[in-house]
Amino acid sequence: MSNMPRILISFSSKTHGTAEIATWIADTLRSRNCEVILQEAGKTPDLPEHDVAIIGSALYSGRWQRHPVRLLRQMVKIAAPQAVWLFHSGPLGDENAHQPMPLPKNVRVLADQLQLQDVATFGGRLPEKAPGLLRLLIRRASKPGDWRDPQQVTAWAHKIADTVTSPTPHTNGQQAS
Numbered sequence: 001m002s003n004m005p006r007i008l009i010s011f012s013s014k015t016h017g018t019a020e021i022a023t024w025i026a027d028t029l030r031s032r033n034c035e036v037i038l039q040e041a042g043k044t045p046d047l048p049e050h051d052v053a054i055i056g057s058a059l060y061s062g063r064w065q066r067h068p069v070r071l072l073r074q075m076v077k078i079a080a081p082q083a084v085w086l087f088h089s090g091p092l093g094d095e096n097a098h099q100p101m102p103l104p105k106n107v108r109v110l111a112d113q114l115q116l117q118d119v120a121t122f123g124g125r126l127p128e129k130a131p132g133l134l135r136l137l138i139r140r141a142s143k144p145g146d147w148r149d150p151q152q153v154t155a156w157a158h159k160i161a162d163t164v165t166s167p168t169p170h171t172n173g174q175q176a177s
């Protein structure tokens with residue numbers, strides 16, 4: 001891998017909390033001289049060329065959003081050889097926000113096929129306002145608040161930068177913990 005890896009960050013977000021996490025990751029990696037392609041999953045038909053992929057989703061009802069799952073499926077299909085890192089955002093409330101959440105089963109199956117070990121869990125944000133049906137669901141879900149931790153996110157991104165810019169080749173970035 002060259003000194004300046006091309007990193008795809010693909011995320012899915014309904015109320016922008018996860019989208020913002022993706023920008024924190026992007027900013028950190030750019031500050032480490034990585035070339036970053038930041039995309040909302042499903043917004044472009046083609047998979048851009050990249051050396052490393054970071055794929056993330058907001059959690060809703062224990063599930064990942066559809067588009068990042070599709071992207072992983074596509075990667076399995078083309079037997080993408082590059083390193084892939086996963087994150088999800090969701091847990092709300094002081095007690096839960098730092099609890100690692102397991103991957104939903106359908107995502108776990110794909111992660112196994114790509115030989116990925118783990119997923120980073122980041123606390124979520126429940127906004128006061130949201131459009132349409134989501135507003136009703138949010139009222140039932142929990143109290144609004146923001147349990148995202150930018151420091152946790154940027155530390156994770158730095159770990160990825162350490163791995164991908166190190167001279168030793170890694171086939172699977174997730175193995176370092």
Ligand SMILES: Cc1cc2nc3c(=O)[nH]c(=O)nc-3n(C[C@H](O)[C@H](O)[C@H](O)COP(=O)(O)O)c2cc1C
Pocket residue numbers: 012013014015016017018019058059060061062063089090091092101123124125126127134137138141
């Ligand atoms: C209807 C609803 C269901 C949710 N289900 C889960 C869940 O199963 N697990 C979880 O960790 N968070 C869950 N959350 C919290 C969201 O994942 C959290 O608000 C997240 O930050 C939203 O991300 P987004 O702003 O990118 O859409 C739920 C939120 C709502 C409104």
